[in-house]
Amino acid sequence: MWRDPGAPADSFYQVRPECTDVPKTRFKIKAGKTLSVRKWQAAFTPEGYLDIGKTLSRIHRGGIHPSIRGEVWEFLLGCYDPKSTFDEREQIRQRRRMQYARWKEECRQLFPVVGSGRFITAPVISDDGQPIQDPLVLLEANPDKGQALPPVDNGGTNVRGSGMETVKDKKAIQWMLTLHQIGLDVVRTDRTLVFYEKQENLSKLWDILAVYAWIDTDVGYCQGL
Known part of the structure; x- marks a missing residue:
């Protein structure tokens, strides 16, 4: 019996031309x-309820088309309840974006590179909270204006002559x-x-990844996130 061999999905992920051994x-x-785009869209009612049973069955049989995988x-x-509507999911999406923006600003106040x-990709602080004065670190953290400075309100004291702050808050x-370490892994992604x-x-x-490591201290950061 003839069977569809399937089309490769590689074309949906553009590879650098010099990488010939991928x-x-x-x-x-x-x-x-x-699960195609058409089948995915057809799985929703006009209000936005998802037929999760049929969707899972389709995924089990043939996977998800790369264009809708996210x-x-x-x-x-x-992230979303299949029984939610389009409007409810949009409200959730907007709330989450606003929350992420607040978390990111909180992290930026601690470390302005965020x-x-x-x-x-280089350490900026020692285990005891002392800033690392390596020239490469200073340049990488802020190539235009020098080292990005942690703010005064983190319980730190100024390191004489460096313009940086000693961080005392353990978290x-x-x-x-x-x-x-996050940066080192990012460039390898x-x-x-x-x-x-x-x-x-x-x-x-x-x-x-930096924001997640800040808000979820139980998990923090680990390779594979």
């Missing part, structure tokens, strides 16, 4: 089996100790993809 994905887009996973991860369009110290060639995309990923 392994091909084993996932195939199969007509009638893979929005489908919002339901699979429990939200600046840049990120760091802030632990968080700042992870920031360079799917380096073959064109998307991650852009500094702005790398910095957005760094911001998200």
